[in-house]
Amino acid sequence: MSVATAARVRLPLPPVLMYHSISPSREPDPHRLRVHPDRLDRHLRLLRRLGLRGVSLTELVRAADRGAAAGLVGLTFDDGYTDFCDSAVPVLQRHGMTGTVYVVAGRMGGQNEWDTGPRFDIMTADQVRAVAAAGQEVGSHTMTHARLAGADPAVLAAEVGESRRVLEDVLQAEVASFCYPYGSYDQAAADAVRAAGYDNACVTGDYRPGDRVTLPRCYVSPRDTRAHVVARLARHAVRLRHASSRD
Template structure:
């Protein structure tokens, strides 16, 4: 992929991209595994618990993406793993937060700001409830980061400029109003983005944005993440962490363009 115009590049003195973010994991719904899950977005609470136990055994600490990037800025991100949960499902409060609290870790929840208290209407799978404004506030009050996942979970690629601005900018405004706090993080629905979407996230005042697949090394607005599948065992998660580190190592040594 070529670097989109206007992309922020973090370069060291040798001209190499210097962003060395540790692995960032991407979860969605946390719920008992017997429910139908055609899109493989539901991880059982006890499996999340096993994943966090593995991180602890490895001497790693789970943190929100904002905390991870702040640590990276200070050169203190070694030993951290970013934990992110997409879509703002209501089960985050019921099932994920107790597990996260038990392990003393924080996470980022990406919320669809125009659908608070609604359902995942963008998906053709089973309908799942989304947190309302009070739920979103309780997530922040528990020490987790709340980020934006647009207004309607729209695919941002090729969108009309006005609609794109609304999806990206208005969602930040809505969440800042709900939380009475700044919202620095953005996440592209389905991880899909183009140069206009990344520019819109920058223009809306976000500090960073994350994706799921391809990313631009060193670009705060296409931060990569590793998808966690419902059935991922500890060794499979370990392999995903290793693969993430390998991808980032490759990114560090890519010559600047």
């Protein structure tokens, strides 16, 4: 099997949880992005109680390559908000876990201008380096948080390829993981991710095709209790079996 063909084969992973902002703020949150740090702490305590360990997406994928992903759960945090550095990293470290934070490379030091409503600060280059030094994975979330489905080749090259180059320049290290903003992708976008040299990429809830650059995730809402997390873990297993049975 060629490398290109292998990249398109379904990769059945354990669940991958999808967070955004981790903050104690009580400001309006119409897009349901903000999970309180205490709630994240309860979620991670639950994982430990279940005998599970949260890891970055690249660690999870490479463990799966070795047949060693049992007992792991992927933890991802979209957009690269400063509260990941301030609020999420201490909780992750307390539990001996890691995650992948997906940074909008062209908005470092800025805000989430792609959203209507509340503004969230995005990490600076120095904060991105600090997060990586703390053992967390930094992945790419494009240059501008653009929707990639239907984008022309020049846009794909800029958003997918240039964002990797920018982050690798900041980190002086490989950036292996990519995340499609809004979960918006098509075959051309997935091909652009492969061409840019990423090892893996994740979407939002789609379980097909579910290959190395279209890995599904489970959205975690600001009000999710431990029972909700258990339900999401169980639902992942059901959806994965269903998708695999249709291949």
